[in-house]
Amino acid sequence: MKVNLPVLDLTLWYAGGESRRRFLAELGAAARDVGFFYLTGHGIAQSQQQAVLQLASDFFALPQADKNTVQMVNSPHFRGYTRLGGELTLGKADQREQFDIMAEQSTAQVQSGEPAWWKLYGPNQWPAALPQMQNTLLHWQDQLTDLTVTLLRAFALVLQQPEDAFDSTIKDGPYRHMKLIRYPGRATEQAKQGVGAHKDPGYLTLVLQDGQSGLEVQTEQGWVSATPLPGAFVVNIGELLELASNGYLRATYHRVSSPPAGIERLSCAFFMAAQLDATVPLLPLPAELAKQAKGPASDPLNPLFYQVGQNVLKGRLRSHPDVAAAHYNALQHVV
Ligand SMILES: O=C(O)CCC(=O)C(=O)O
């Protein structure tokens, strides 16, 4: 199959020695050139990937009333179901419906004067109609967390840092967030924003897609399709790695175009960030890398914050104005 993005094989990393060095060289090139790549050899069985996509299909096929029992607007922690058109990117409604979970937590008691991002802590919402969903997705989330921690260590080496350079920012467990997503076929040629162009706010993202194309990546040659590669995850760099590397690594803009009329696309995105109370370190890059670091992007429409909770909450408030209005009203100007 012809693909437009680099393909990296994680078995090279696990093999150690010369193989690991080759993996790191390929990772460094992929991270610098496009900031997007396919990952194979990651050890997660294709049958398990299929089971997660099947769960997504089963969830979205539930009657609307069942999905509404877990709607996100009920959750100050941004967990649960968002209906079609309920989320904004670039101020415009995305043509997708989705179900979000994060780590299973109890609600933090936020005192006045404490940062608002503490409110992100809390329980997930689970639909009574699909009792197996909780175990399946929490297990999946744990596996993907471990995989991204391995990748983060590899990125530390690519940046010529000690392998544990990011460990202090995930010592209580990285922030984790995943969503099941359904993109319906486009209703008109105009309504094709599955999700508008954006950067992901965390360290790293893993995307599992079904067989339908739609994910597109901004490159110097223009928008390129991340055509599905069976068994692979698509990996991309988020804003926290851009910040930590002073822009040596770039969080790449990407978007999803809705499938043609009558066809749907399912995906599962997993976002890994540092723990919310961490501040992302500005790594001391060696001179040869530092001179290629352009500094983090400065976009007045998308300020980047080293304080992790602030950066994550920024993204959530902007994407989910209904949750922002219901639970964060006085705070929108903060981010
Ligand atoms: O559905 C996809 O393929 C990617 C989704 C995405 O970029 C996101 O939710 O941040």
Ligand SMILES: [Fe+2]
């Ligand atoms: Fe994304």
